[in-house]
Amino acid sequence: MIVKDHNELFNDTAYVEQFERKREFENPPxxxxxxxxxxxxxxxxxxxxxxxxxxxxxxxxxxxxxxGAMLCALGFENTLNFVQxxxxxxxxxxSHLSRHFKEPVAAVSSSMTEDSAVFGGVNNMLEGxxxxxxxxxxxxxxxxxxxxxxxxxxxxxxxxxxxVEKGIVPQTLDIPFAHTPSFVGSxxxxxxxxxxxxxxxxxxxxxxxxxxSINIIPGFDTYTGNYVELKRLMxxxxxxATVLADISGxxxxxxxxxxxxxxxxxxxxxxxxxxxxLSTVALQKYSTVKTGEFIKTVWGKDFQIAPxxxxxENTDEFLDMVTAVTGKPVSSEIENERGRAVDAMIDSHPYxxxxxxxxxxxxxxxxxxxxxxxxxxxxxxxxxxTNGDAAFVKDAEALLSRSQFGKDSTVHVGKDxxxxxxxxxxxxxxxxxxxxxxxxxxxxxxxxxxxIGFPLFDRHHLHRYPIIGYQGAINLTxxxxxxxxxxxxxxxxxxQSFDVIR
Amino acid sequence: MSxxxxxxxxxxxxxxxxxxxxxxxxxxxHVRPNDPMRECGSACAVKSNVKSRPGVMTIxxxxxxxxxxxxxxxxxxxxxxxxxxxxxxxxxxxxRRNYSNGMTGIDNFGAMHITSDFQERxxxxxxxxxxxxxxxxxxxxxxxxxxxxxxxxxxxxxxGDDIESVAKKMTVELGIPVIPVRCEGFRGVSQSLxxxxxxxSIRDHVLGKNSIDTVxxxxxxxxxxxxxxxxxxxxxxxxxxxxxRVIAQWTGDATINELAIAPxxxxxxxxxxxxxxYICRFMEEQYGIPWIEYNLFGPTKIYDSMxxxxxxxxxxxxxxxxxxxxxxxxxxxxxxxxYKPSLKDKTVMLYVGGLRPRHIIGAYEDLGMEVIATxxxxxxxxxxxRTYPEMKEGALIYDDITPYEFxxxxxxxxxxxxxxxxxxxxxxxKMGVPFRQMHSWDYSGPYHGFDxxxxxxxxxxxxxxxxxxxxxxRKK
Numbered sequence: 001m002i003v004k005d006h007n008e009l010f011n012d013t014a015y016v017e018q019f020e021r022k023r024e025f026e027n028p029p030x031x032x033x034x035x036x037x038x039x040x041x042x043x044x045x046x047x048x049x050x051x052x053x054x055x056x057x058x059x060x061x062x063x064x065x066x067x068g069a070m071l072c073a074l075g076f077e078n079t080l081n082f083v084q085x086x087x088x089x090x091x092x093x094x095s096h097l098s099r100h101f102k103e104p105v106a107a108v109s110s111s112m113t114e115d116s117a118v119f120g121g122v123n124n125m126l127e128g129x130x131x132x133x134x135x136x137x138x139x140x141x142x143x144x145x146x147x148x149x150x151x152x153x154x155x156x157x158x159x160x161x162x163x164v165e166k167g168i169v170p171q172t173l174d175i176p177f178a179h180t181p182s183f184v185g186s187x188x189x190x191x192x193x194x195x196x197x198x199x200x201x202x203x204x205x206x207x208x209x210x211x212x213s214i215n216i217i218p219g220f221d222t223y224t225g226n227y228v229e230l231k232r233l234m235x236x237x238x239x240x241a242t243v244l245a246d247i248s249g250x251x252x253x254x255x256x257x258x259x260x261x262x263x264x265x266x267x268x269x270x271x272x273x274x275x276x277x278l279s280t281v282a283l284q285k286y287s288t289v290k291t292g293e294f295i296k297t298v299w300g301k302d303f304q305i306a307p308x309x310x311x312x313e314n315t316d317e318f319l320d321m322v323t324a325v326t327g328k329p330v331s332s333e334i335e336n337e338r339g340r341a342v343d344a345m346i347d348s349h350p351y352x353x354x355x356x357x358x359x360x361x362x363x364x365x366x367x368x369x370x371x372x373x374x375x376x377x378x379x380x381x382x383x384x385x386t387n388g389d390a391a392f393v394k395d396a397e398a399l400l401s402r403s404q405f406g407k408d409s410t411v412h413v414g415k416d417x418x419x420x421x422x423x424x425x426x427x428x429x430x431x432x433x434x435x436x437x438x439x440x441x442x443x444x445x446x447x448x449x450x451x452i453g454f455p456l457f458d459r460h461h462l463h464r465y466p467i468i469g470y471q472g473a474i475n476l477t478x479x480x481x482x483x484x485x486x487x488x489x490x491x492x493x494x495x496q497s498f499d500v501i502r
Numbered sequence: 503m504s505x506x507x508x509x510x511x512x513x514x515x516x517x518x519x520x521x522x523x524x525x526x527x528x529x530x531x532h533v534r535p536n537d538p539m540r541e542c543g544s545a546c547a548v549k550s551n552v553k554s555r556p557g558v559m560t561i562x563x564x565x566x567x568x569x570x571x572x573x574x575x576x577x578x579x580x581x582x583x584x585x586x587x588x589x590x591x592x593x594x595x596x597x598r599r600n601y602s603n604g605m606t607g608i609d610n611f612g613a614m615h616i617t618s619d620f621q622e623r624x625x626x627x628x629x630x631x632x633x634x635x636x637x638x639x640x641x642x643x644x645x646x647x648x649x650x651x652x653x654x655x656x657x658x659x660x661x662g663d664d665i666e667s668v669a670k671k672m673t674v675e676l677g678i679p680v681i682p683v684r685c686e687g688f689r690g691v692s693q694s695l696x697x698x699x700x701x702x703s704i705r706d707h708v709l710g711k712n713s714i715d716t717v718x719x720x721x722x723x724x725x726x727x728x729x730x731x732x733x734x735x736x737x738x739x740x741x742x743x744x745x746x747r748v749i750a751q752w753t754g755d756a757t758i759n760e761l762a763i764a765p766x767x768x769x770x771x772x773x774x775x776x777x778x779x780y781i782c783r784f785m786e787e788q789y790g791i792p793w794i795e796y797n798l799f800g801p802t803k804i805y806d807s808m809x810x811x812x813x814x815x816x817x818x819x820x821x822x823x824x825x826x827x828x829x830x831x832x833x834x835x836x837x838x839x840x841y842k843p844s845l846k847d848k849t850v851m852l853y854v855g856g857l858r859p860r861h862i863i864g865a866y867e868d869l870g871m872e873v874i875a876t877x878x879x880x881x882x883x884x885x886x887x888r889t890y891p892e893m894k895e896g897a898l899i900y901d902d903i904t905p906y907e908f909x910x911x912x913x914x915x916x917x918x919x920x921x922x923x924x925x926x927x928x929x930x931x932k933m934g935v936p937f938r939q940m941h942s943w944d945y946s947g948p949y950h951g952f953d954x955x956x957x958x959x960x961x962x963x964x965x966x967x968x969x970x971x972x973x974x975x976r977k978k
Contacts, residue, residue, distance in 0.1 A: 001836070001837070001840045001956070001960075003956045003957055003959075003960045004953070004956075004957075005731075005946055005947065005948075005957045005960075006601070006731045006732045006946070006947050006948060006957075009732065009736075009948070009953055010732055010735060014739060015735060015739070018735065018738060018739060018742065019603055019735075021742070022738075022748075022751070022755075025714065025748075025749050025750060025757075025759065025760055025763065026579075026757040026759055026760065027648075027712070027757060027759035028579075028604075028609065028757065029609055029646045033646060034605055034608055034609050034646065037608050037609070037645060037646055038605055038608045041607065041608060049642055049643070050643065053639050053643070054635060054639070055618065055632045055635040055636045055639060056616070056618070056635075056636045056639035056640060056643065057588070057616070057617045057618065057619040058614065058615070058616050058643065059595075059614060059615050059616075060588055060592070060615065060617065060619060062588055062592070063588065063589055063592045063593070064587055064588050064589030064592070066589075067589065067593075082557065085656075086564055086656055086687040086688045087554060087560055087562060087563075087564060088562070088563040088564020088565070088566060088567050088590075088687040088693075089564070089589065089590075089687065091560075091561065091562065091563045091564075091567070091925065092563070092567075092589065092590065092593035092594070093593070094925045095593065095597075095923075095924050095925055096592075096593045098924050098925055098927070098928060099597070099924060102928060103928050104925075104926075104927075104928040104929040104932065105925070106559065106905070107559070108556075108557050108558065108559050109554075109556070109557075109559075109560065110556040110557060111553060111554045111555065111556045111560065112556075112688060113553060113688050113689070113690070113691065114688060114689060116688070117659075117660060117688055124556040125556070127524070127555070127556045127557060128555075128556030128557030129557060130522055130557065131521070131522060131525050131555055131556060131557035131558045132557035132558070133557075134520075134521065134522045134525075135520055135521060135522075135525075135557075135558060135906060136906075146656065147586070147587050147589075147620075147655070147656050147657050148656040148657070148660065148687070148688050151625060151656070151657045151660040151661060152660060181587075181622075182587035182588065182589045182620075183586075183587045183620045183621055183622055183624065183625055183657065184621070184622055186588070253932070255931065255932055255934070255974055256932070256974070256975070256976065256977035257932075257933065257934040257974045257975070257976030257977060258932065258933065258976070258977055259909060259929045259930070259932040259933045260932075418607075418643075421607075437595065437596070437615075440606060440607075440613065440614075443606075444606075444607070457597075
């Protein structure tokens, strides 16, 4: 039986005519006005007005703090996310993460309502901790906040203390917390706050003799494949590394016919021992600001920021950093992988060289992608970072200025994807890199889209493939060159240039 | 108490044992064996529309989700401003699949995330001043927008902003309605209050503000259909084939004009009773417009509903209705013949919102399937009352079910299919239980009407009978 669903059904005459009849009641703008306005929205005049916006934000590429906090806590063994505040937020976070990872995501809310707005959220937290502890038997509860709890000034520290004093939860249970107001920063800030909250909030075994291990903090990284790749690289080098926080087991768990609330995650014992590591290496800068400060000042331990290991040079530098800290050299197997990645990039370079790119995403991801694109001879033109700051502009511009391929670039921070729409009309590019929401730009400006970033809702499994390390460089090369070739073929389909060998 | 009811109650008791005493006492009132005879009276009614327990996972959303996400969001020529911090608008962006015609960003603003992106200064100094500026910038960026709705997020109500006065001023200054909606997420216990608040804001700011020149005896409003995957279009097709004239479609693919002219209709047809009964009751009181509930899931309910609707009109409509039913009956029978053999006697557990926990039952039954458990995220007493007669004795009915309970019941009832939402989907995949999202139609649809039923049947079949389930090597 041939079944027509929404993809085809509404092209049928019966529906085309129905839509026409409906217009009688819609009071739509005259058809000419729609076309005229659409054209005007692509003009230089519109772009000028668009960039003069001061208060209105349209299609921003950022989420809010507690989402990042939740991602961070999901990377620890037997850990339950507990969000103090309104319950709708938690449903949103869970949906958002599930749509990207195609995995179940658990979290509880303290379900605060009007009365909590008046009396504060302490009772919600006390009852919430009791219920959550009894029902979900977590090894750790990570508490973050929605803006409701922040606006009314809930004091997590004292609430949790009260819960312990009243015997609602055992004294031995770790309940780290982070204040994560949605009106400050973005999801990467929330990640940072929660990481710091967890490192400072767990009852560590105390400082002991330095272990021979290192800590690696990937940052707000939604590629489960990256975590697997990172651990593989460290294994190959014989490095004893604790990944803080490892979401790969939590958000890519095997199907065994049984659903488990807790799977994977950094073992709590390793978390507690992380204070004794030789050094902590962060793979992102902007999502580890406070965490780094904490490790340096409170722990008094070494903290280094590696360049995001995306592309060859950044990966080289990261691995060298690991060698410098641990004394373990890069293995010959990794060296071979490097050779293969470089070989792949050289093979594909003619289709990438000189191509113009637009990129939108989180600051750390952008730094890595820019570095890779420059290595291939691509020209980044528009770089847009809604949640970037002045430090990011400086870093990105420094990176771009080191390459002749970076001289056409402009870095936009605090701007949104509606700004990028104007930029793409004004100065078209060959390839746009962004998350699934960038598909509206693909449609409006006819710019081919490569989906890299977060969230990726409309394509499956991309997050399983690493974009870091030399394997990641091969994946990026594959995606970039083949997207460009697909586009080239689409355009050449009915010309002499529709070649079978590329 | 019958044996069936006793058996179900025993299962419920077992599952409730895991809760602390207080939470148990609370939760057990929300889960009941169905007693369609209602011999036990109100004592065995499912308790609903009260707060969720803190710390116990709930599947519910908030008032903002009910207003921005459900009722207002689909009104396509109005810019819906997510007023507050960035998150709420981000997570509800382009995700509900309420389809609409038009050009995004030009005369259709549905699939956009438009926000005031509150910063700390807005919390400290208030957001009203910037709100006025935002409205002006919306008008400048989107000159074809027919209105602006201000969808309040939590902080707005907590810091005491006066969005009403800004909206009033901006309505005059910009010459388009600027509509304040007090749907802060902490209000009420679920999405439900957001629906009500949104209904009230339509009543206060839009309803009756415009009119059409000619009316007919066959003018109806299609209410409470959000056009998920094109549902409202498939529904409208049936009504038009019956000879009715749909003058307003609320709110799937709606324009603000359709909200304004609705009081000129002769009859309100309401699909999602939960989210839009408020405005229907108001139109009944204020304009004397009667309203009836209908159900366009699956041929049995479609035929019933068509006849129920036709009964309000003259013989011409009644005759046309019979002719339409006669035309589609062989088509529907062909769908049943195709899919019933592989779906017969399969059991289903549902947990959804709005109308679906009761409205889809008939469609499953048309395919020979049985819904053995159902419940509502944000239902009220009147929803449950409408549900008991649809279910067999001893069937399980739950309100605001927690994922823990849902999974435990599923382990015991071993359904062949679970229909719920994105947050539940992947847990059931891990359990090896076939699953369909029944909020978004799992990116498929439409499911309403004669054009929707074949899609529904195909989708249920592909879920239940996918060979992929057999690949799972089960860990004991």
